[in-house]
Amino acid sequence: MPPTVSTGADVVAPIRVPLIAWLLAVVALGVVYLLLQENGLVTTGQIAAYLHEFTHDGRHALGVPCH
């Protein structure tokens, strides 16, 4: 066993998470919103209707409020 191995103490170094990583998370949440929640707030017309119908089973199955 190399001498540098820690003793398993509860000291854990924080990981630096830059803003760009949080922007990625926000974009990911935005996609979830579009797929599951969107009811005409962002998209309109034919695209909205198609997206809604295509993911309709998924919405209900994942427990999201639907009409």
Add this chain to the structure above:
Amino acid sequence: MTTPTLGGILRRGALAGVAAGVVASVVAFAVVEPVIARALAVEEARSAGTPAEEPLVGRAMQVAGGMVAAVAVAVCLALVLAVVFATVRHRLPARTDFGRAVLLAFLGFVSFSLVPALKYPANPPAVGDPDTVGARTAQYLSLIAAGVAIAWLAVLVRQVLVERGWSAPLAVTGGVLAGVAGYLALMLIWPGGTVEIPADVPARLIWDFRVASLAELTAMWATMGAVLGLLLTPRTGGPAARADGSTSATGL
């Protein structure tokens, strides 16, 4: 103990999301879709006699769409889970990354899926009033946001208790009690559901659908946490790794 890099966590998160999505879509196909088919039969019986509209998306495409949506949602949620994991890793009360990943996924499941499912249970097609969908969506999303805040509060309570010299089990118990109390308060405070169940929809169908929906969500989060944790576990086997003593079988 080695510290994983942010990029490494994100890559593993994406993989865990794919695995969780595949498992969830299999549950969707095998468990949820048969119940949706029963609900659609109710809808059809309701509109019997009126000329059928040409559907925008066919049934086969909707089934496929439900499975695609499950995969896409799981990948996105897993990326969020990975970013949050990197941010709060040093605050999570577990000794290994496997334990931390499973714990964080559990908190995500409770906040994002279990508490909303208990307060506003899932409904199959054939149930629901289009006029109230905006209000119901606002209630649902605000409950999720508050649920995430409660999870964060529970982790903080445990940390404060540790800093005050409480033993590890007592501090964890304090955090769990704070979290449970917080979630119960949310359930009581948030406005009640506005969904009327139509008389022609059997109670058995509603129950089966809610259980099936929760099964899909549970499968998704469980897979996400376990796979992320496994991928973060160093692949060192043999006596040298065991002698380290910093890893345990479950990490919890």
